Amino acid sequence: MAGEEEESNKGFRLLGILDVQNTPCARDAILHGAGGSLTAGLLHFLATSRVKRSFDVGFAGFMLTTLGSWFYCRITNAKLRVQQRVIQDGIKNKVTYEGTVLDPTNKPGAETSSRPS
């Protein structure tokens, strides 16, 4: 059982560097990059019939698409993480402060009745 878990967690490493399976956003970025590379290279070749230059354009397309997809996904994830933490703190604080003066859901009129004597 532990062996099965280890095998499923051992991600495939591109160039021995990037663990595509276990790094968030990596798989999507590489796939988008591959798609962008194919599109850019093919379009350039169809327009110019220059093979080597089309490969160069395709590679440039790969770099730009991968970077763009990576940053977009990471920034979105980072914003979600911040939101998640704010919500968690809000839930924790609500439980702690419920019924007291510090409860953010207290209406102004009810504050005087909830103050401790």
Add this chain to the structure above:
Amino acid sequence: MAHPSQLGFQDAASPVMEELLHFHDHALMIVFLISTLVLYIIVAMVSTKLTNKYILDSQEIEVIWTILPAFILILIALPSLRILYLMDEINDPHLTIKAMGHQWYWSYEYTDYEDLGFDSYMLPTQDLAPGQFRLLEADHRMVIPVESPIRVLVSAEDVLHSWAVPSLGVKMDAVPGRLNQTAFIASRPGVFYGQCSEICGANHSFMPIVVEAVPLQYFEKWSSLMLEDT
């Protein structure tokens, strides 16, 4: 904890370590792209039939390979500095623990409320119970409440040591005559292992650190029991 043939970091158990993991992914993606670029250029250079024996300079490519690395370095430096300052934020700790390094064990003092102190020696291999980890288990764990900011003051009684727990993203040198401060929040309950990270003599590899994060009521029970024992 670490597992055999592990290449990456351990799972994060604190918010700072999560940020460090994300930054590591970011830097690794940049490294991967640069390596891909270099590999592509090598293949292109090796496979081209074009030769020009009279190239002396080229201002355009010089500008590109100056500006581009500077831009990449900024892309790496900005999140790095953000985490650096995040790690130094003062977070109003709920508990202060002193971790003192000795040859070759750690001692922990919880002196906020009562005078609680104990030593933490590595469990010898012959004394391990089935399922326990060789060279990592200790007889007394440093128990902390989960989801609470903890301040650890690290020092040493004899030679240099270093108090490190990778899954919490914490490492602080223990210097005799000096008090170093570090802080963390354990975001989930569990047992987190670390090892002394500064060479300190014959048994440097045999003075592990074990931190156990438990809910507050269990921490209170544990501290009462420890006080009764001492």
